[in-house]
Amino acid sequence: MRDEYTEPQAFEEQVLESIRSLNLLQPGDRVIAAVSGGADSMALLRFFLRRGRELGITLEAAHVNHGLRDAADADEAFVAEFCAKEGVPLHCHRAGRQTERRSEEWARQLRYDFFEQLRGKDPAVKIATAHTLTDQAETLLFRLARGTGLAGAAGIPPVRGPFIRPLLELPRQATEAYCRATGTPFVLDETNASDEYARNRLRNQVLPQLEQINPEAQRALGEYCRRAQGWLQYFRRQGEHLLQTARCGDGWSVSVLQKADPVLRAEALRCLVEEKTTLRQADLPKLEALIAGSSRAAQLAGGVRVERCAGVLRWAQGTEEQPAPPQPAEPGEYRLPGGYRLRLELAEGEECEQIKKFAGGRKKGLTNCVDYDRIRSSLSLRTRQPGDRFQPEGRSGSKSLKKYFNEAGTPGAQRALAPLLAQGSQVVWLWGGGVAQGYAPTNATSRILVIRPLEPTDKEQ
DSSP states (O other), X not given: OOOTTOSHHHHHHHHHHHHHHTTOOOTTOEEEEEOOSSHHHHHHHHHHHHHHHHHTOEEEEEEEEOSOSTTHHHHHXXXXXXXXXXXXOEEEXXXXXXXXXXXXXXXXXXXXXXXXXXXXXXXXXXXXXOOOHHHHHHHHHHHHHHOOOHHHHTOSOSEETTEEOTTTTSOHHHHHHHHHHTTOOOOOOGGGGOOSSHHHHIIIIIHHHHHHHOTTHHHHHHHHHHHHHHHHHHHHHHHHHHHHHTEETTXXXXXXXXXXXXXXXXXXXXXXXXXXXXXXXXXXXXXXXXXXXXXXXXXXXGGOEEEEETTEEEEOSOOSOOOOOOEEOOSEEEEEGGGEEEEEEEEEHHHHHHHHHHHHTSTTOOTTEEEGGGOOSOOEEEOOOTTOEEOBTTOSSOEEHHHHHHHHTOOHHHHHHXXXXXXXXXXXXXXXTEEBTTOSOOTTOOEEEEEEEEOSSOOOO
């Protein structure tokens, strides 16, 4: 690739152009930069240190120690020392030393869960990640090799909710050059040289071969992703229009959907499902079977069900899936009926103190953390049972879980399958409802049970 970003000003002007053209930031935003210690994230942090005042933002940093590498603690110390020297507030999360093999998706989910906790619901908080053009190229190749549709071919979006990627137009070698030019130190991840992971093989073997064919291969792949993002937005607008056209009372006309182009129909069905739940790869064939008349109902993630009756698709009130039997709530990952997934982690010692410190700075604390010292009898992971009572944190008086669901307008299928933690009939934590009053961690807490709700399927980056 061309060496046009060897000067710091050229690098910074490109990042500023991306921020302005894509409207990534507004004056007054609180930016939390995700910093691993590598060249990409250190370049991102240095950019904000040099140009943050011009952008009118406040800057913080976040680091996740996954506990996967021998150098993980040293990387954390490196980031902490740099942030202290530069006066950048730093939020750290330590997963503890991992004694078993963990996937890249596990590590990614751990990071994004932490970032979401940091952000809370404040719309002025932006999480800046250091994805580069090189990451974009690798992601596209990886998805194409694995099999993907237009959504996957669109690659890494520059904006997804609170997450922004200001470096997405710049190759990885530009971040390294910028660090050297600005005297910014960075660490090297020794696992990047290993071909154990598929992404590393793409980075170390496939991309260099493509660049022999076309030195601008990364830029070409990135441009394809930008085009695919535009196509995707167009098809989704058309899908939403088709869905509106098919609207029929409290449902959607099957005949209108049958006559539509299959590509637009697929987008309309995607829009329909995403009103209620996450669309899984296996869901579209189920919905197409409904349209064709070879099926009368389709069970989707989260206990959501669609039925065909008298030529109309409607949301069903019931569910075919049966709740899982109660089981001890022990640390680990759980996959439950209805597409629900969650992970339970027990935090003690320094990790417990870090969580308490973080919770102390939030007005509403953490909704998915339980004071494990308060658990006096066996804690079970289950679904609703007759006699269950729940008092959301900050509310006065407990009420029956049935009444809580009624007041919240929770659909029947979700009521039957929503996971909860309970001591006897006392609900300690509820999916979507958070921790119960009196069970949130306090300054005296020595053990915290962290509940991490996970998406039914892997998210795209």
